[in-house]
Every structure is written in C-alpha cells, then in structure tokens.
Amino acid sequence: MKIILYLKFFFRILRYLLGSTKRYCFLLISIYKIKPKSIIEIGVYNGNRAVELIETAKIFNKDVKYYGFDLFEDFYNTKNMIDKELSKFxxxxxxxxxxxxxxxxxxxxxxxxxxTLPKFITKHKNIDFVFIDGGHSVATIKNDWSSIKKIISKKSVVIFDDYYEIKKNILNKYGCNKIINSLNTKVYKYKKFFIGDVFYDNYLNSKKKIYMVSVKKI
Ligand SMILES: C[S@@+](CC[C@H](N)C(=O)[O-])C[C@H]1O[C@@H](n2cnc3c(N)ncnc32)[C@H](O)[C@@H]1O
Known part of the structure; x- marks a missing residue:
C-alpha cells in the first residue's frame, strides 16, 4: 500500500514538472517533508488536490485529518463571485x-x-499543514490568514498560492503579495518557490506569473 502511495507521489511530481503547473511540485514536496497529521485546504474546487494532499500525507500517517473549505454550490448563488474572487467554478x-x-x-x-473559518478556529488548533487557495481577493486572503495564523504551531507550514508577478494595480485587488510582503519577519519566515507558472488571465486581460509561498512561524 505504502509503495503505491510513494509511486503516486513521484509520478505526480514528474507530471507537474513536465506540465504547465510546475509550482504544484512545491506543494507536494512540502507536504512530503512536513508529514502532517492534519491538513486544511481553503478552496477545494474539484477535490483533485485534496486527493493528492491526503495520499502524500498518508505515506507517513495512517490517520490524516482533512478539513476542506469552499463555497461549493453557494458559489452559484452569489452574484459576481468570479469577478470578486477570481477563482474557479x-x-x-x-x-x-x-x-x-x-x-x-x-x-x-x-x-x-x-x-466558516472564525467558527472553525474556536474548536481546532495546531493544524500541521494549510493550503490557502480559496478566494483570490486581497480581502479574502487577508481574512483567511488572520484566522489560520491563530491555529498554527512552530511545526506547521502554510502554503499560499497566488503570489503574482503582474501589473502593479492588480495587486491591490488580487493575490497574496500584500499579505506576504507585510508579514512580520520577526515572527514568520517565508520562502517563494523559485518556479512560477505563466498564464494569460482572461478576466484580467493580462499575462500573469503565479508562485507559491510557504510561511512558517520562527
Ligand atoms: C482556485 S480554486 C481552488 C483550487 C484547489 N485548491 C486546487 O488546487 O485544485 C478556488 C476555490 O475557492 C473557492 N472560493 C472562492 N472564494 C471563496 C470564499 N470566499 N470562501 C470559500 N471558498 C471560496 C471557490 O469556490 C473555488 O472552488
């Protein structure tokens, strides 16, 4: 069983390295290193990443707790959600x-x-691994981080997706740049993965390069 999980992990890394979303290697390598027993994914979307996160963590721990946050079908009841959060359906x-x-x-x-997050953090703490990839507005990412930072320990790792290289005016509205760039470096250290993925964003009508960033308490 474990050998299958190992093989899946290596094939996934290889697939990402050869594909157009190379930054996901960083996500899987980080989870491989941390060996978490508890995982939060903010932004579940189609559940594919959840499978990869869970199966990589399961190489090391039989019982992995997964907490997934999403609007799910509520997304379609809220007007202009795509415009507000620039996320997927x-x-x-x-x-x-x-x-x-x-x-x-x-x-x-x-x-x-x-x-949902402020409620969740009243009952949970010391989450080992967090992937912040929900709403892409600065306001939502800021809110997500303000809850998540209360339930991590020095052993935890938080991965932010959506650190952008893009026109400056867009960064006031979207992406995690503002949050990462204003972290207190006496309390947190962060690392931007060196590979970014380039896309043409149809909503923004602009080319953007996306990176992942890991954040840890010092
Ligand atoms: C980019 S997708 C997540 C991708 C997924 N993590 C993956 O790696 O495949 C973003 C998701 O966040 C959800 N989302 C957007 N804004 C949200 C919000 N304010 N609260 C909860 N979920 C949100 C969307 O419904 C969408 O499924």
Missing part, C-alpha cells in the same frame, strides 16, 4: 464528499471563509 459539496469517500476523517465546510 467549484463542484458541489455532495460531489466532493463522494470523491473523498474512501478516506477517513474528511470534514467539509460549506460557505464563505469569512464566516
């Missing part, structure tokens, strides 16, 4: 539940993280 919670059904300890939270 999510699958339903039921659909994701089915997809992750074969794993134990799956917890899915439907709703805007502005509401």
């Amino acid at each position: 999510p699958h339903t919670k039921q659909n994701i539940k089915k997809k992750l059904n074969k794993y134990k300890n799956i917890n899915l939270f439907k709703g805007n993280t502005v509401n």
